[in-house]
Amino acid sequence: MTFQQPSIVESTFKDWKYREYKTSEWKLSRTDAETTEIHADLLANKEIPDPFMDTNERDVQWIGEKDWEYGNEFFVSANAKPLSVHELVFEGLDTFATVYLNNEEILTTDNMFREYRVDVTKYLNFDGANNLRILFKSALHTARALERKHGKLFCFNGESSRVQVRKAQYHFGWDWGPVLITCGPYKPVKLVSYDSYIKDVYFKVDVNKELKASIDIQSDIFTGSSSSTLEIEVKSPSGSVIQTFSSKVDKSDIFSHKFAVEEPDLWYPLGHGKQSLYEFKISLENQVIVKKVGLRKVELVQESFAEQEGSSFYFKVNNIPIYCAGSNWIPAHSMQTLLVDSDYKQLLQLMIDGHQNMVRIWGGGYYEQDIFYDECDRMGILVWQDFMFACGQYPGYPEYLESVSEEAKHQLKRLRNHCSLAIYAGNNEDYQVAEQFNLEWDPTDNSGDYSKSNFPARTLYETIFPKLVSEFCPEIPYHPGSPWGGNGTADPTVGDLHQWNVWHGSQEKYQEWHKLGGRFISEFGMEALPNRKTFEACITDPDELYPQSESVDHHNKADGFERRLALYVIENIKVQGLDFDSWIYATQLMQAECLGYAYRYWRREWRGDGKRYTGGAIVWQINDCWPVTSWAIVDFYKRPKLAYYSVKRESRPIGLGMFRNEKKHTHEQAKPHSTAGPPHDYSQVDYNVDIWGVNSNTVDQPAVLKVDIYNVTSGKKLESLPDQDVVLKSNSSTEFVSAHPIANDQPIVVYSRFVSKEDGSIIASAGDWPQPLKYLKFPGREVKFEVSNGSIKLSSNKPVKGVEILVERDVFLQDNGFDLFPGDEKVVIAEDLKTTDKVTVRYYQQQ
Structure with missing residues (x-):
């Protein structure tokens, strides 16, 4: 870098070398890498097998038990030499590091989530080479030593010692991820030399009830011994300059510049307006x-109901209630430094394509990279941000609380300028750990200091974090944990809920989701196998590509998955053979049906002002960190499962929902030979169907409701209900058909759609099928399809369930796993598709 009169010079280190500690030979790291970690380096240099392949994860566990050393040699730029302050900035060291500069110890670290800055002016060699070494102690051994010192604590997932260390908790293994305990300079290390310096800028935005904005630009400035000129320029989203300012600054302080925007171009989440961003340019020399920066107001609304117990839990942005349909996010790789910007962009674009407007960053990974939040700002995805605590009984001794407080300050200041941030939550499921292991947790105790109890981390969640959030980003709501609220963590009437009684817990039937809702469901999910191509990419032996192989089982970390996955498949889906492809399809169809039920039923409870009984549903999870069978709806290689499309259909701005009610005759009404209990309950059952619509837009939507009723087996249409002119009320659900009776002596599927009054096109549609699907028969089905450049057109002669389009190469399809009904032509857009591509179609009970 060259400046005529430099006042700051930044040099980022690259070309790290590594070695096992106390060995003589330095190994080359990845070429030109600014960030690095040991597993990625060993893999790049072919010193270990790929941990993601086959069962190789087992063979690389020794890496986490070793100490490792990274080194670098650098020269101070000629432009930097005259400057008065020289700092080494470590944006992220994983985790227990001792740093030496020219053989002088300058820093020790114990927290991978903190940034460390060290004034190294007196240690630098300005006329020759400087030697930088970083010794990383084994986090595994250190965690176990801390556990011996402070005592063993409880946790779900991973070994218990993990809660002792401020390191990404999923490194110790999770029920969807491998055990890869990394270390290294996983974020940039740089030398910053300066006379004057902007250390931090906070664009404090206040949008009032009238949606007028006031902005306070708070610049934390170091000026040294001489004055400097601070310049500010602000451009509107259209590019016009709306504010300029210049002033001499002659002392180190926080410099504030305030101005108002009377008619701001506000930022809105996906589906509710534009993602307008103002450009702020701050210059010091x-x-x-x-x-x-986006200008917006975000609120967490928890108001009591007139007709139900408890209180709401939903978000308002710029005075508009927002129903949140989205996903949980785990780290997108077990070796984070192997991610590039395009990985984040592609995964978040999948959320946008899937009509998802909220992402929850789960507390067992990382505070994500800047690109993640930048993209959420740009795309309009609200961010639920957990602090990095997950499923554990965490310590509360003074040194630990101090380290976490510094971590929180750094991350709050780093993230606070992102308009996508909607909420901070203190932890993930730590209150559930407290409940399960009978820790000392008295919700009525508001003392604020819980360090003497066996649930000492409450001091963080209920005292330290809310105070820091209020100090550093007061416009963002704070929530002590997730789940949290009401009478315990399972209270469906207050706060948010993690609903795991499907899959975990009592393992309810997924058709019962309507009984398992809450005010805001921030976790729920169902497993399914990923695409066959994903298995072929991580399993080298073709003989291992079958459902019960050791390699396939190794790539599923969920405890008891064999029984649970089989339970939900066998309970619901007819499996046509146990070949690999049939099993993959069966699990994916089951997952898609399961999640579709949940999204559909819970969104019905967004009933308008004063009746927003459910404020959102955030599925576990959008992504994977390696090739694995998991609850993800998009696999590690970014291939959507059928459930991704089911969630997409249920999250679109205009949706149609149906629910089949069952009414059993009482014992007195039953036929003479009926008995009361299963499996010999032969009571007569009457069925009827409810039909409703949902509209996330801020204007009413007129439409025509059309309903056809078919016999599933024959495919014959039995009746059509009279067309009904309807209006889907804005930003709410609207009921249209209540308890319409349907035949109970034959398998009936009800096909409904909202049709445009203007051109007759289908706005939204849905089919309600008899349950379980395994009892249905589909003889004589014929699905025709025609492939064009950029699209596929499909039709059927009878009602067809679960149509999946398979393309030999990876092509993103805008829809998949859908139902087909006679008389409709389904056009699936696939922009990259060519007529030369090999395309096949399969569907449920295809003959």
Whole structure:
């Protein structure tokens, strides 16, 4: 870098070398890498097998038990030598590091989530080479030593010692991820030399009830011994300059510049308006900071109901209630430094394509990279941000609380300029751990200091974090944990809920989701196998590509998955053979049906002002960190499962929902030979169906409701209900058909759709099928399809369930796993598709 009169010079280190500690030979790291970690380096240099392949994960466990050393040699730039302050900035060291500069110890670290800055002016060699070494102690051994010192604590997932260390908890293994305990300079390390310096900028935005904005630009400035000129320029989203300012700054302080925007171009989440971003340019001498910032007001609304117990839990943005349909996010790789910007962009684009407007960053991974939040700002995805605590009984001794407090301050200041942030939550499921292991938790105790109890981390969740959030980003709501609220963590009437009584817990039938709702469901899910191509990419032996192989089982970390996955498949889906492809399809169809039920039923409870009984549903999970069978709806290689499309259909702005009610005759009404209990309950059952619509838009939607009723087996249409002119009320659900009776002596599927009054096109549609699907028969089905450049057109002669389009190469389809009904032509857009592509179609009970 060259400046005529430099006042700041930044140099980022690359070309790290590594070695096992106390060995003589330095190994080359990845070429030109600014960030690095040991597993990725060993893999790049072919010193270990790929941990993601076959069962190789087992063979690389020794890496986490070793100490490792990273080294670098650098020269101070000639432009930097005259400057007065020289700092080494470590944006992220994983985790227990001792740093040496020219053989002088300058830093020790114990927290991978903190940034460390060290003034190294007195240690630098300005006329020759400087030697930088970082010794990383084994986090596994250190965690176990801390556990011996402080005592064993409880946790779900991973070994118990993990809660002792401020390191990404999923490194110790989770029920969807491998055990890969990494270390290294996983974020950039740089030398910053300066006379004057902008240390931090906070664009404090206040949008009032009238939606007028006031902005306070708070610049934390170091000026040294001489004055400097601070310049500010603000551009509107259209590019016009709306504010300029210049002033001499002659002392180190936080410099504030305030101004108002009477008619701001506000930022809105997906589906509710534009994602408008203002450009802020802050200059101090030759240092220039440019940020894109959205102006918005976000509120967490917890108001009591007139007709139900408890209180709401939903978000308002710029006075508009927002129903949140989205996904949980885990780290997208077990070796985070192997991710590139395009990985984040592609995964978040999948959320946008799937009509998802909220992502929850789960507390067992990382505070994500800047690109993640930048993209959420740009795309309009609200971010639920957990602090990095997950499923554990965490310590509360003074040194630990101090380290976590510094972590929280750094991350709050780093993230607070992102308009996508909607809420901070203190932890993931730590209150559930407290409940399960009978820790000392008295919800009526508001003392604020719980360090003497065996649930000491309450001091973080209920005292330290809310205070820091209020201090550093007061416009963001804070929630002590997830789940949290009401009478315990399972209370469906207050706060958010993790609903795991499907799959975990009592393992309810997924058709019972309507009984398992809450005010905001921030976790729920169902497993399914990924695409066959994903298995072929991580299993080298073709003889292992069958459902029960050791390699396939190794790539599923869920405890008891064999029984639970089989339970839900066999309970619901007719499996046509146990070949690999049939099993993959069966699990994916089951997952898609399961999640579709949940999204559909819970969204019905968004009933308008004063009746927003459910404020959102966030599925576990959108992504994977390696090739694995999991609850993800998009696999590690970004291939959507059928459930991704089911969630997409249920999350679109205009949706149609149906529910089949069952009414059993009482014992007195039953036929003479009926008995009361299963499996010999032969009571007569009457069926009827409810039909409703949902509209996330801020304007009413007129439509025509059309309903056809078919016999599933014959495919014959039995009746059509009279067309009904309807209006889907804005930003709510609207009931249209209540308890319409349907035949109980034959298998009936009800096909409903909202049709445009203008051109007759289908706005939304759905089919309600008899349950369980395994009892149905589909003889004589014929699905025709025609492939064009960029699309596929399909039709059927009878009602067809679960049509899956298979393309030999990876092509993103805008829909998949859908139902087909006679008389409809289904056109699936696939922009990259060519007529030369090999395309096949399969569907449920295909003959």
